[in-house]
Amino acid sequence: MTIIFGFLAGMMLVSALGVVLSRNVVHSALFMSGSFLAVVGFFVMLSAPALAAFQLLIYVGAVSVVILFGIMFTQSPQVRSFSTIVNKQVWAGLAVALGVGGFLSYILATEDWGATEAGQGTRDVAAFGEYLLGVGPDSEIFAMLFQLVAILLFVAVIAAIVISRRKDTDIESASDVRDVGE
């Protein structure tokens, strides 16, 4: 178990360093998916297969793929690599990273984790979904948040379609274009 943990932690750190240190955007994106894969491994180690599958599906299968897809669609090969990784935001970036890291370390160190235990979850999809949404006698706010996020995503998708929609002809009056948005 310790060996596996060491391997996963090493993989995660190496790929995380690869993301920031590599000068090629595509390499960075691929390193990032490696780091996500290590997180999947951690979830599997903690007997949380559902969480692992979601992590794999959303981060490796969707986020990384869409990022790579975007890089290849939008940039010419010359722009994909930089000559240096140091730019003007290096101090601000360092401050933010240290702040977030310190905050997380403080939370992890002060919280009492003795009561939590890992285990195989339920097979019943209905119960699984209710746990996931936090729909219970005491916490219904979680489901409400889920609905709000769904509406937000819906609006974002429609907005993306409206923005990226190619205008039929440049000659047409502006009122026609505005009709598309409404």
Added chain:
Amino acid sequence: MEFLNFLNQEPWRFILSFGVVLFLTLNLAAILVMGERKVAGYIQLRYGPNRVGPRGLLQPLADIIKLFTKENISPGKADLWIFLGAPIAMFIPVAAVWLVIPFAPGAVVADLNVAILFFVAVTSVGALGVIMAGYGSRSNFSLLGALRGAAQMISYEVPLILSLLGVVMLTGSLSLVDVVNAQGGGFWNWYFIVQFPMFIVFYISSLAETKRVPFDLPEGESEIVGGYMIEYSGMTWALIQAAEFAGMGLMAGITTTLFLGGWQPPLPFLDFGQFNWIWFGIKTALIMFTFQWIRWSLPRLRMDQLMDLGWKVLVPLTLVWLVITAGAMLVF
């Protein structure tokens, strides 16, 4: 006997069965290549490969020896690590999903309680391999093929996942073992009857996910000469082909498990107990044959037709049928 009991303990059982599944996947790919050529031959009124062994049955062996001895060439400007990693990134997800498929009662490598989620998650990683191959080759045809492949796989993942949900709702479980157990007692209990539109949508989406005709735009040998695999040769090309064909076998296996009752016999008195894997094999082989039949019968779609079919036909159809399924479950 003691040795068998020893092998049945946990780390050894998993390692041994994983090896068996990997062996099965590689062989399946090799045999399917021959099957593809044979089916093509008979559909086009000729014999297909018939020189190596009786009726050409040893053709896969000859192919493998040829591919092993061929030189591995990579383009001079290629991004070598990505170029060589891509075939592996394509093959591993396909092999991994076979772990959760039940072959016979009790014969499943890993009985996960989230097996369907595992299938969906691991399949989605396959697009990463396609993009890696297209980028790593540093060739315009490769990049074009990879972009098409990624767009197609991302788009058709949506109807693929949505069409699974009906089965999940009826079973009330995400485990493939539970799904198969729920379809016992004859073919009228299989889900392809109550979930017929979902079955069709899943079938079409799995054709698109495996990039087979009529959805083979990423390869499109008559326009982009082979897409993302154009620069590969020898063993790396063989690995990509193995991933494609094993992926086709995998989709056939998942279709069988979800909609055609898995290893359940079609009629109750045909129950062979542990030997029920033969039913799984027959059904999977039939589905694979229909994949090949379609390949040699239909022309390729255009890109806009592909996207129209995915987003404007399949996704609304699955959503409507989900609502109908939920309503029927509420009433009955």
